[in-house]
Amino acid sequence: MSEEPGFFDGVFLSQDSEVSSFVEEVRGAVKSTAGRAMCGESQWAAARETSKQANKLDEEGVEIAVCRHGFLLKGLNMYRGEIFAYPMFLQKEFQDAVFLSMDVTCRYVPYLEKVSEVLTHLQPLQKIRHCLSVMHAKAHNTKCEILWNARNQEGAGTTLGEEVEQVNSFLSRCALTTKYMSKSVRTDMLTVHAIGWNQRKENGLHIALSSRFKKTVENTLDATESLKKIPGPVALQ
Template sequence: MKRVFVCRLGILLKALNMFRGEIFAYPLFLQKELHAATNAHFYCTDIACRYWPYLEKVAISMPELGSLLQMSPFLSVMHAKAHSTKCEIVWSGRPLDGAGTTAGEEVEMMNSYLSRCALTTKYMTKSAGNDMPTVHAIGWNLWKQISLHLSLSSRYIKTVRRTEMANKKLEDLCSELGCPENRVLEWVRDVRLWATDDSIHTSCSSQHALQHSIERFLVCIRKKQVCIITLTATRFIICGERN
């Protein structure tokens, strides 16, 4: 098994062999190597909400790793859907400057490509089994570099369109509710404050805590309902186009 780090364009930067399964020490080592070689400002992982407290504890006992706390973590888009509502709000990369349109699933694409070697490397010797994924990784980076101009132009067009759509939705929401844009931004800050505030269970009475718990579950259910409706409509459109 391998742990890899890729950039937002899908180019493989660092990789290592895992001998103990999924432990936090592996991404910590890769992050340290990446931070020393590049000037990265953020990183994306599907366990950002669990990895960040671990990194804070390690930085206390090992001060030389304190510089890693300057990198902002966030959850990948697909994995954030499986987390709780508060976790998705706090660790989402959408409000992070410079990472708003990063899906965070580039590592999964790389792993899907390298998984083709699994059918052949298990019949090889240990040395050849290590060399085969390396050759495939070099070929993957070469293919990404050759098609870099196409991916950059395509991503730029998609980002511009998404920005225009988001601005249009914000204007429609402001006109529908009859409130200025700064009021909507205040609501966004209130939601993020609600997601980060865990003192409600200790400072409030049991009745208020139960009320807030019910409200939190209601938000989760409605969010899941919207996701299911959107996914069903998308599948229906795709099937209709194929037919």
């Protein structure tokens, strides 16, 4: 007997059938390299092109997309651990985005290029600019940090790219109870929590933006004064 879908099926968490179909399409199009990738001294669990066989019974976690202001946009259930096909699915859902920040950008971008060469309908995803989240960039090698750090990307402003970590901290509390729920009830519960999170973010957005703007202006003035102290032709007049 199949379980009835939840009231919010497909609203926040993408339907498993759509995600699974996309993952199999990607896996069938390119030959993946097994194992975890290294960057600097760090081994990244999320930097995997493939993984063990999917667990059809239990979800291994949730992959989510969050905007730079911390609003939850979309999520999906993971059955293969953290593989590149999952963020690629979410990226496909938001092709109008300007930047995509991840903790393994240096490994994800080459994989995206490899996949889009075969699956040409994914080539528009390469138009989105990529960057490393500021905190995670510290764990990459120096060359990678300089090249991909969000702080070094023109147009990224003061975006941290760590907004997902804030939401993960919030949603992780749900695991204490949702792991005992049926799939449909779990979907509804996570969706309700996501709606509540976004509502609180919206209610406090004017305060957050005002504070961020004030801090940015102050940092700009400090940086300008520092540049004026530099001798030579680069000094500002």
